[in-house]
Amino acid sequence: MDILNALVALLNFVFIPALAYGSQLALGALGLTLVFGILRFSNFAHGDTMAFGTMWVILFTWWFQSMGISAGPLPTALLALPFGIAITAAFVLGTDRVVYRFYRKKKAAPIILVIVSTGVMFIMNGLTRMIIGAEEQSFADGARFVMTAQQFKDMTGLQEGLAIKATTAITVAIAAICVALLFWFLQRTRTGKSMRAFSDNEDLALLSGINPERVVMVTWIIATALAVIAGTLYGLDKSFRPFIYFQLLLPIAAAAVVGGLGSPLGAIAGGFVIAFSEVFVTYAWKKVVGYLVTLDLAPETLLQLLSTDYKFAVSFAILIIVLLFMPTGIFKGK
Amino acid sequence: MAEPFLIGENMTGGYGAVDILHNCTIAVEKGQIAVIVGPNGAGKSTAMKAVFGMLNLRGGAVKLAGEDITKLSPQARVRKGMGFVPQTHNIFTSMTVEENLEMGAFIRTDEIKDTMAQVYDLFPILKQKRHQAAGELSGGQRQQVAVGRALMTQPKVLMLDEPTAGVSPIVMDELFDRIIEVARTGISILMVEQNARQALDIADKGYVLVQGANRFTDTGQALLADPEVRRSFLGG
Numbered sequence: 381m382d383i384l385n386a387l388v389a390l391l392n393f394v395f396i397p398a399l400a401y402g403s404q405l406a407l408g409a410l411g412l413t414l415v416f417g418i419l420r421f422s423n424f425a426h427g428d429t430m431a432f433g434t435m436w437v438i439l440f441t442w443w444f445q446s447m448g449i450s451a452g453p454l455p456t457a458l459l460a461l462p463f464g465i466a467i468t469a470a471f472v473l474g475t476d477r478v479v480y481r482f483y484r485k486k487k488a489a490p491i492i493l494v495i496v497s498t499g500v501m502f503i504m505n506g507l508t509r510m511i512i513g514a515e516e517q518s519f520a521d522g523a524r525f526v527m528t529a530q531q532f533k534d535m536t537g538l539q540e541g542l543a544i545k546a547t548t549a550i551t552v553a554i555a556a557i558c559v560a561l562l563f564w565f566l567q568r569t570r571t572g573k574s575m576r577a578f579s580d581n582e583d584l585a586l587l588s589g590i591n592p593e594r595v596v597m598v599t600w601i602i603a604t605a606l607a608v609i610a611g612t613l614y615g616l617d618k619s620f621r622p623f624i625y626f627q628l629l630l631p632i633a634a635a636a637v638v639g640g641l642g643s644p645l646g647a648i649a650g651g652f653v654i655a656f657s658e659v660f661v662t663y664a665w666k667k668v669v670g671y672l673v674t675l676d677l678a679p680e681t682l683l684q685l686l687s688t689d690y691k692f693a694v695s696f697a698i699l700i701i702v703l704l705f706m707p708t709g710i711f712k713g714k
Numbered sequence: 715m716a717e718p719f720l721i722g723e724n725m726t727g728g729y730g731a732v733d734i735l736h737n738c739t740i741a742v743e744k745g746q747i748a749v750i751v752g753p754n755g756a757g758k759s760t761a762m763k764a765v766f767g768m769l770n771l772r773g774g775a776v777k778l779a780g781e782d783i784t785k786l787s788p789q790a791r792v793r794k795g796m797g798f799v800p801q802t803h804n805i806f807t808s809m810t811v812e813e814n815l816e817m818g819a820f821i822r823t824d825e826i827k828d829t830m831a832q833v834y835d836l837f838p839i840l841k842q843k844r845h846q847a848a849g850e851l852s853g854g855q856r857q858q859v860a861v862g863r864a865l866m867t868q869p870k871v872l873m874l875d876e877p878t879a880g881v882s883p884i885v886m887d888e889l890f891d892r893i894i895e896v897a898r899t900g901i902s903i904l905m906v907e908q909n910a911r912q913a914l915d916i917a918d919k920g921y922v923l924v925q926g927a928n929r930f931t932d933t934g935q936a937l938l939a940d941p942e943v944r945r946s947f948l949g950g
Contacts, residue, residue, distance in 0.1 A: 570820075573809070577817045580806040587800075588863070589792055589821035 386671035388540040392529075393667070398652075398659040400548040400617055403555035406651030407610035408628065409635035410562065410644055411603035417579035417642035418599040419480070421493035425501035426607055427629030429472060431622045432504045433608030434615050435512045437464035438519045445521070453523040454550070455616055461609065469604045475500055476600055484596075501626075508622045517620045520547060540671075547617040558609060559648060562602070566644065571598055579642060627692065631658065634695040638702050640709030649710055658694045661685040719744045719779060719902050720796075720871050722765040726773035733772065734760045735926040740904065742871065742919065747893065747903040749917035749934065751910040751947065757926035758906040759801065759875055765904065766798050766873055767791050778871070793821060797869030801876045801906075804860035807849025811840050814848050814859050818866030826866065833862040836892060854885035858892070865896070872896060874905035890916050911948050914938050922947060 408430060415423045423429075440460030450456050479500060483493055525531075526549045529541025566572040571594075578585040578595045586592065611625060618624075635654045639646025665683035673679075686693065702709060718741035728734035734757045742748035750758045763769055765776055767788045775784045778794055786794065806814050815833060819826040834841035837858040843851060848859045857877055864872055877893070878886040886909060894916055897903050907913035914920045917934030922943060930943055937943050 570816075573813055573816060574820060576809060577806050577813075577820075580808045581803055584800070584803060584806065584863075585817070586789060587792065587798060588817050589789055589867075590817070 382539075382671040385538055385540040386668050388532075388538055388542050389668045389671065392540065392542045394656075394659055394663050396542075396544065396548060398656045400545075400551045400613075401659065402652035402655030403551050404610050404614045404617065404651075405628075405631055405635045405655050406648040407555055407558060407606050407613070408632040409639065409647035409651045410559070411606035411610070412632055413636045413639070413642055413644060413647040414575075414599055414603045414606075416636065418575060418595060419484070419493070421490040421497065422633065422641075423603075424494060424497045424629065425475075425504055426603075426632065427626050428501045428504040428508065428622075429468060429604060429607045430611030430614070430628065431508045431620075431625035432471065433464050433468035433604065434611035434620055434625065435464075435508050435622075436467045437461055437608065437612045438512065438517055438615070438620060440464060441519045441521075451522060453546070455520055455522045455547070457519055457521075457612055457616055458550070461612055464612065465605045465608045468608050469601045471504075472600050472604045473597065476596065505622060505626060512622075514622055517615075519620065520616045522546060545617070547613070551613040551617055554609065554613060558606065562606075562644065565602075575599060630692055630699075631655075631695040634699040634702075637699055638709055640711035643709070643711040646709050646711030653710075654695055654698060657698060658691050661694055662688045662691050717777065717780060718742060720765070720777070720904065722761070722774065722776045724774040725761065725764045725771050725776070727764060727769055727771040728760070729769055733926070735764055735771075737774070738764075738923065738927055739774075739931075740765055740921055742902045742904045744870075744902055745897055745900045746918035747897050747905070747916055747934075748919040748921065749910075749913045750904070750906045750921045750923060751913060752921075752923035752929070753947065755925075756923040758923055760926070761921075761923060762873055762875055762904065762906050766796065792867060792869075795867075795870035797864035797867055797872045799860045799864045799872070799874045799877060801879055805848045805856055805863065807847065809848060810845050811848050811851070811859055811862075812844040814863050815840075815866050818863035821867060829866055829868055833865055836865075836895060837862055854881045854889065857881060857885075857889060861889075861892070861896075865901075869901060871902045871904060874903065876906050876908055878907065878909055886912065911938070 408426065412423060412426045437457050437460045440463045441457045444456050444459055449459065451459050479496060480493065483496055523546045526544040526546055529543040532542040566576055574585070574590045575595050575598065577588065578590055578592065631654050635650035636647050638653050639648065639650030662684065666679055666681065669683055670678045721741035723739050725735050725738045726733055738761050740748070740750060740761050750761055752758050760769065764771060767786055771784060775782055777783065778796065783791060783794060788798070806817060809817070815830050819829065839855055840858055840862055843855065848856060851859065861874070861877065878889055881889065890912060893903055905913070914934040914937050920932060920934045920937040921928060922930040922937065930937060930940065932940070
């Protein structure tokens with residue numbers, strides 16, 4: 381029995397990847413839940429907003445690289461991020477002006493807005509594929525590791541390595557900063573409080589003189605920024621493919637619903653619940669169990685509950701269970 | 715007599731094609747309390763909403779301090795100095811008491827500390843609970859938050875739609891006391907009340923509406939003493 385090595389393997393192959401993935405989902409779910417709280421519909425175009433924004437970040441990254449601009453050990457994409465956010469936010473605000481506002485003025489039912497957002501999704505998806513193509517793009521540069529598996533082994537003398545990728549560390553750090561900034565904004569600033577008030581009680585917010593168009597605009601900008609950051613971090617950590625981003629909508633929506641739609645805290649919790657569940661059931665436990673049991677009991681099979689091909693089934697299953705037994709989610713959303 | 719501070723004159727209109735109000739007149743003088751009473755479905759709340767601009771009038775006019783505000787939106791009327799406390803959903807339940815008051819003062823750009831202190835003086839319990847979510851408070855306390863929120867704009871007229879709906883008689887008495895105090899600071903009060911007897915007791919002016927039209931209009935005391943009003947609307 382070797383608890384220490386088992387623990388390191390668990391950290392390396394389950395905990396750290398799930399932490400990074402969970403941070404990316406949490407950022408995505410935060411954007412989705414904000415739009416739901418203020419505009420009161422589930423934005424199906426959110427995944428493609430991530431793809432569209434990440435595409436611009438990649439284009440700017442390439443441009444910066446061609447000019448020899450880099451961020452040293454950090455990925456160049458972080459320099460490109462603000463530009464990607466600006467262009468995507470402008471596009472989304474344009475969409476709001478020509479599409480969503482029309483239905484908002486008509487006080488359309490939420491389901492109509494959901495369908496409208498599906499249309500927007502197809503347009504953004506098409507634009508992304510027209511501009512950058514449907515193929516996979518890698519745009520990570522800078523240092524690859526904060527700590528390699530070999531460094532860890534040399535340091536501790538353990539058999540099992542623990543690697544921390546630079547992109548993982550950056551993902552978790554940036555997610556933490558974004559969440560802290562968002563909560564500070566929502567809790568402490570006048571505009572943030574007016575957004576919460578609008579989400580809480582729209583009629584009373586109007587009576588109090590809160591300008592709905594301004595609240596909607598700020599919400600789109602913040603949700604878009606979060607989506608582009610989440611997309612860029614996901615792309616750095618793994619890789620960028622428009623279709624994968626479209627599929628990310630499912631775990632992100634599941635995260636938002638699990639946490640309670642409209643609740644920012646819930647979106648974060650939901651992101652980690654989904655990420656950890658997904659990694660947990662698709663990880664091959666052979667190695668970890670091998671350390672924990674005596675040799676003759678060591679498993680022959682991979683001990684993988686579900687093939688990674690089926691990882692979306694996990695989000696779906698959790699989504700259905702939550703909707704059946706806890707429809708308002710962990711943090712009592714809407 | 716000079717024109718009242720706020721008057722909805724000969725108001726006719728409703729939410730859709732059917733008129734609910736028929737030539738209805740509601741007015742309140744500076745620093746006085748006017749109460750609208752009447753049976754269920756008499757259009758009490760509708761009359762108040764009409765004064766606040768929440769439904770389209772086909773006839774009549776609303777004037778505030780002599781200015782015709784008939785065409786203004788409710789939001790614009792708030793800026794003109796009218797405060798409105800809806801009957802339900804009148805607080806931000808997920809926000810703290812203090813944040814509710816801050817949101818009430820959203821349109822103000824000047825310092826709101828003094829007004830907030832005044833509201834806390836008026837409703838000491840709110841000061842105690844100022845960091846608590848408003849949705850966690852009792853019914854009476856929630857009504858205090860709702861009134862406090864409306865007071866944060868420093869309105870000249872405060873309009874209350876059934877402020878004592880669903881609260882216990884003791885809390886009701888206390889709320890009425892507070893409303894009198896608000897009126898003493900020079901703010902005109904226009905309110906709709908189910909508890910007609912108690913409300914008319916504190917009213918300078920009472921309006922008894924029946925089917926969207928004025929039936930009796932007099933001082934609160936006179937209406938209470940009127941045998942016909944007593945028999946028809948106050949249960950003897």
